[in-house]
Amino acid sequence: MERAETFRYDDAIVRKFALATIFWALVGMLAGLWVALELAYWPSNLNEPMLTFGRLRPVHTNGVIFGFVGNIIFAGVYHSTQRLCKARMFNDVLSNLHFWGWQIGVLAGATSLVLGFTTSKEYAELEWPLDVAITIVWVIFAINFFGTIFKRRERHMYVALWFYIATIVTVAILHIFNSLALPLSFMKSYSVYSGVQDALVQWWYGHNAVAFVLTTPILGLMYYYLPKAANRPVFSYRLSILHFWTLVFIYIWAGPHHLHYTALPGWASTLGMVFSVMLLPPSWGGMINGLLTLRGAWDKVRQEPVLKFFAVAVTFYGMSTFEGPVLAIKTVNALSHYTDWTVAHVHAGTLGWNAFMAFGVLYWLVPRLWKTELYSKGLATAHFWIGSLGMVFYLVPIWTAGITQGMMWRAFEPSGRLMYPDFIETVLKIVPFYWVRFGGGTLFITGVLLLMYNVARTIASGAKDLSDTEASAVPLGAWNEELAEGMPAGVKPATYDHLFHRVGRAVGHGFHRALEAMPVTFTVLTVLAISVGSLIEIIPTVLVKSNVPRLASVKPYTALELEGRDIYVAEGCYNCHSQMIRPFRAETERYGDYSKPGESLYDHPFQWGSRRIGPDLAREGEKYPHLWHVRHMENPRSTTRGSIMPAYPWLATKPLDLSASGAKLALMTKLNVPYSDSEVFHAEASARDQAERVAREIEAQGGPAGLSDKQIVAVVAYLQRLGVDIRKMPDHHVPMVAKQP
């Protein structure tokens, strides 16, 4: 038996991540509050390209997901992993590289988004140089984390660590595969996937970003900090293991529920629905495990704000994981998809579960990290009540708005016509709810301000000497010796025989105990579990042709339309406009024929969208004259009374840069978009010709002259092309599997 070793935990890095959490909470939520105001009161777009809803919404989502929640995860992981492993973090330099790399990454990300650099893939909007940087930072984190695991002095890996491991490996896989793109220039790239495939990969990522950024790591925090704060072991450790494996086996399959009734093949959508419903029992198992950990400690919940936050957070985890499977059922989704119901669902999870867990962990951690008492429990309790009230005023109106608008979209007159044929009617109806939501958001942020004040005063009263906490433990070598006992004679160390016998002995002690003792094996099994679902869903869609039938009449965009599409992406139009008509009468009546898989075949990336704050644009082409679009962009209120869309007057003044058109088409050919060599060679000239033509037509319709070298002509050309190709089919109701060109 070896002697106990003395070592120090690195708490300085935890303090940094904790402070960064609070900083990004404020920034991310203020961005959220601003976009909420923009929906209620359109002039708050301020007529400024960088502050329009389309550009600011990704700043909000990325800021709160990767800035706020990301940093609380790291704070919790760095704090609890060291203690659960009885070891200092593997390497202090890596810890600090991770910290600064992540902060610079989020800051650069937010800056690039307001400047209009975006891939348009939700929660993965950052362009390729930032994607590469994030990958490097993540690898640094992984090395640091696994390095700590390998030098741990506690034989068993506590269940929180398993959740961290699943997070680290799965996020890496998701990020890399969803971000695969061919770079055009320093800050512009095109996704290697298109249309249906891109949609599937994106929502495989998007859903699992919820699973492995907003859920599993937070569950890891729950399994560590809830027992710590309640001073009770977790209700059932057995249930926590079951919780872990069930989530890892099932979560990854659920992504396609974001694409019900779209052009995604039905089998994938059904698979997503079934696995989503299957997620309910393990999630509730986890919730019950969390709540029952408080069994016998409910008197403490009355006095201790940390436990108040945890109790409500775990309850919201339960509510969100009930609502999620319900929304994943196709018939419910038919109503909820594209409405604010989804937004309400997400916020129940993020405000109730993520933010409240984060606040609880902060109130518990900060006094310990600065070796003092919390400045004011009363203020923390006030934060709890203001935050809870804020959630009520956020969630209730947004649920109501979502269901109201969804019902209005599908309402028919007895005569069989749409009851609300003008989309704007359904928008004006819910604007009052947007105001209430803005109030709820304001309350929630007020709570964050209280937290900031409380933390600042706590730190001010903190100990002068913040030297790292000392601890001691017996190294793991002792256990290895124990395992090696009884090794047959002649088996040399570091041979396969030796390993085999060691594993055999470990298995003799219990299969799962062996697993826990072997982080590599454990990690490999986790990766296998998440890979099966990913491969089964993605491979057929990406590699089997018949899943995405090609349409003979659907041709690639012209060079000018492609430029217009890039502007559409840069302005973030996809944040409010879908391009995917579902096969319902209410939708085909409103927008035209439902969207076919082959129609978005050349869309790198896809632009199906996820929310209809404005109407669907899949069949926008040739619906209105060019001039309508020019006027609409200049001032949406001039064509649509009451519109809440920001104005884009600069499109008519900013010069149109066609210098990269040839390179764009050339890059598209590498992605299998069938442009001829001649089309690539003459891209710029043909774009200029089409721009002249569109500008002349605008002028002929009574519009302003001299627009041919302005961005607006490209946008108009793109919008006028949307969904028109299919009409050129001889009869597009017959099966549309066409021969390959």
Next chain:
Amino acid sequence: MLRDVMESAGLALYAEIGLILLFVTFLLVVARIFTQKRGYYERLARIPFDDESASEPVARSTERSEV
């Protein structure tokens, strides 16, 4: 080319086998969890309390008497 190969290879069976293997593995994990001794897990659940500020958590037996 790759797509034609994948199309004609008839890989659907592999997906089904994969799904079944996944399910069977899951059942094995579950079976293992429930055949493990209770005391073993109770010890593991106390790991978070064995750190620098070693505070003894409330034991289950006293917990019941509290209620």
